[in-house]
Amino acid sequence: MTSPSVHLGQTVAPVVPVEPTPLMPVAIGDAHITSGFWAQRQRVNRHATLQHCEYWMGRVGWLENFDAVAAGTIGDVRKGREFADSEVYKLLEALSWAHAAAPDPDLDARIQALTERIAQAQTADGYIGTKFGSPGQEPRYSDMEWGHELYNVGHLLQAAVARLRSVRDDRLVDIARRAADHVCATFGPHGSQTVCGHPEIELGLVEFARATGDQRYLHQAELFLERRGAGTLAEIEWGRSYFQDDVPIREAQVLRGHAVRALYLTAAAVDVAVDTGDGELLRILERQWANTVARRTYLTGGMGSHHQDEAFGEDFELPADRAYCETCAGVASVMLSWRLLLATGDVRYADLMERTLYNIVAVSPSPEGTAFFYANTLHRRAPSTASADDEASPRASSGMRAPWFEVSCCPTNVARTFASLSAYLATTSASGVQVHQYATSTIGAALDSGQVRLQVQTEYPTEGAIVITIDETPADEWELQLRIPSWATGATVDVAGETTPASPGAFTVRRRFAAGDVVRLELPIAPRITYPDGRVDAVRGTVAVERGPLVYCLESVALPAGAHVDQFVLPTGADPRDTEDGVTIDGILEAARDDAWPYSAHPTITRRQQTSAFLVPYHSWANQGPGTMRIWLRHER
């Protein structure tokens, strides 16, 4: 997820973009979200989630694993799954971005303390890992399919990049450099010709190459990418597509297999394509993204239909009730779209990022930031049950957020995303500044002609007005580009008293700005009905309600006592509306029925009563306690 800092500039390696320079990110210290929806989540993340994650990692023994390697006792005492190390690294990355966004000696001290703890586990040859290679353990790299050794190192490298982009060199960067060198020595052109079952090392290496300027890491990432897809890994029950080892990346048409694996790998491939000037690869990856979004993505932006293998399903296999939509796949999707946005400048990538941030990533944490959804179903049929606050939870069996998981990848993934979120707001290019995500914020950007500073004021996504004040500007003409979301038909932009209609896509204001100029974007955020494609079987005959970038849902707490959300049916022409407390819609409540066999010679008719229901943003579901829930509401045609 370190992509916000890609090309940041302080220690940037030579960057060779494929196309006439696309977009460059704004440095993390130059953009600040100051209030509103995301500011609140960033605050909670900084003051609760980071500490929560560190507490749990101590509690379940994942931190102690590093101590035990140093003490030589790890063979007897190791705790957690193969990838437990990566959680410590993702926490370090999150802490580093938080410190980069707003330096704090306490954060820095925690980073350094964790770094010392890790350092002692690194061997003289640079290898670092708590699961293999120590006395009483299997040998290093003896299980490439499931061992996650390189996956863990990839996250270590991403954490180090976050340090490189902020405090420059420190001990964590040294550890990472030695680990990366060990990987290159072991898996280089003349080394072991294999890949890791879980892509991630590729991402870490390509970012580390950029941040350090050392091209060896880029070439190693490229090697791993090119090696994949030839049946390098063993066959498994779900097929080699599970770890994208079924076909070479250049031959694939769509993302498939384990969703997080597929998305991390594709994100890394975009970076490699950009840094090696491989335009053909980039176009292939754009097509894979487009096919995946067109046929294998939920309304929420969620990806991955299967619980069993946490995998993408076939085209249009998007069951609402068995949606897996892992939070980490949402984070990974944001990472991929961000890289494609930077590489191409196409704002449809920013559209999907917004959808996924609001309707997957923001769904996961509780308002307190100390409990999380691992999977994000679109339909909860059985009343959810609360998790005990002090118990690690199975991944996806509960309909309530849980404080921790045996496989606890999601909390730290949310933490590192929120810690670096301000970097996603805007980019710069040769021609000006592009604002992609709307939040009350300040954005600074260095154009060739001089410094730009913007102040954004908005109640988005509750309200559709976004007011951008130019606080500082070069004298020369430049372009301010605004993203008009794909759903925002009827948007307008007001510049210096003149109002212009703005169609979905990129809207550009080109002019000589003066300090104090105001650009006002008005997005139509009234509630709207959305229909699914007829090929998505699971939600045929239903509609969803969206409002601005938010997907809404119906919870049983909004219905008469005892009613199930599945009894609620919308009549033809149902029209959701804003009311004082939120979105309301009129529907019909079917009587509960008790038939002996759910299939019959005639459509079943049932007694009905008129009712109105109050819908809530999906990201807030289950906050009111256990119940049933659905996004796609039954609809009479």
Place this chain on the structure above:
Amino acid sequence: MTSPSVHLGQTVAPVVPVEPTPLMPVAIGDAHITSGFWAQRQRVNRHATLQHCEYWMGRVGWLENFDAVAAGTIGDVRKGREFADSEVYKLLEALSWAHAAAPDPDLDARIQALTERIAQAQTADGYIGTKFGSPGQEPRYSDMEWGHELYNVGHLLQAAVARLRSVRDDRLVDIARRAADHVCATFGPHGSQTVCGHPEIELGLVEFARATGDQRYLHQAELFLERRGAGTLAEIEWGRSYFQDDVPIREAQVLRGHAVRALYLTAAAVDVAVDTGDGELLRILERQWANTVARRTYLTGGMGSHHQDEAFGEDFELPADRAYCETCAGVASVMLSWRLLLATGDVRYADLMERTLYNIVAVSPSPEGTAFFYANTLHRRAPSTASADDEASPRASSGMRAPWFEVSCCPTNVARTFASLSAYLATTSASGVQVHQYATSTIGAALDSGQVRLQVQTEYPTEGAIVITIDETPADEWELQLRIPSWATGATVDVAGETTPASPGAFTVRRRFAAGDVVRLELPIAPRITYPDGRVDAVRGTVAVERGPLVYCLESVALPAGAHVDQFVLPTGADPRDTEDGVTIDGILEAARDDAWPYSAHPTITRRQQTSAFLVPYHSWANQGPGTMRIWLRHER
């Protein structure tokens, strides 16, 4: 599956039925299916499948495991999963039923050879198992959750019951008796207070009690049943409902968790309820069955929606494309319904048996009987891929039948079901004979007043006429009961030239029969449209076509080249019809579309062309080669 012989009579233990005597089975040697749909499958089973299973068990080393236990080398060489032993026992059961139905010295020799091979692995105290307790292995009963030790013994007991019901005592029965005694000694009232993670020992014990007359085995089965549901087994990711250890069986409202586990357990509970005279338990089990059929069963009779944990989903969670519907769950469902039919006389149980036999059990094997479906999806979105003939296959990843599986429970389960199928045709009671399943066959039954012999002639399920000739009859009046399937509205029964309308349910002809009398049943088997309940989200806006007891499906091979079954839409009023070669239906073929996002502000409209499609019985799907398939056809309303 040995239930066909329950109460058979040769060596029957005292039976204490709960209700005024319900139904008694016909002995397996007294009923013979002589031609038609099931006769063909029985022939293939006898002449191909039994040998195929024995070949594969030798090939993958599951037979050799028994030799290795005797040789003391098993710790180093054991092959297969924890439950590999059970496959050998299920094969023995299938061979035994085949031999019982039509004695054959070759079959008997194979049974005895396999028995000798097993015998050498039994220890002096009666324990038998190849996975635990030998040098180099974990101790016996050290993994009650996943070890399957008692599960294996349960299948051994069922195999022995098949011998007891046919050749009476032999070596296999001795082995089983010693194994059962060991189980009673180890897990009895003063023994280890636990249960096996996979129910099956309960079924084996209760049947073995009946067949031997030894009530200790019944009481041990009862102990296992009563012990379950108190969190005896460890918590697992999917919850203790996975192995029905979440709530006591008397408190459960519906089947849940792993489908095969739930169905085996419930079948055993019916037997225990009958043999202990526990009418309250029987009524609870009837309610569980009814709730499961009303809310958790596919149109095909298939049970189990989840791939991940092979489990029942929530009520109405019945996705067609991710239907698991394990073949073994179909077999187990037939076992459960059969026991409830015997215990209550209610023919709705025979209805579900018919549905499940035709649309799950018969779907699994290829026409040659040497390849099998493990899972039985109702919708195949991606063209299926063929399995190599000489390779064991993953369970459910292919859309084609495979010769063998790493977890290969289904082939032997199909084999033992087909070998004993004729026992399901009819039952007797104090008042007469009940015919439940229709096939060209001869059925003999001993009534108190004398011998009955029936000859059944039919082309069912292709044709709806069933002609029953009374070949032998007592002089006294008796009742011939015919099952009118629930779908058969408009059936008629013709007795001695007089035609009477017969409603779905039990139709009884009570009279003094004379040899040569003919009763003619006419079932309306014209193709019909079936609608799903509005709460089954996954198939809303679709209909299925059924014809008689058969569910039909559309395969892409029936459409213009390149078309996907998902493009086929039925107009309002679509009417399937019998044509010369089968069932034809007129529909509309939508043009393939390529949208960027499958959700929109208006329902999508697409170009369409009229087309007719030929539907095939679901049991024959994939016989024409790889393609896409669906049972539930999109339907305009």
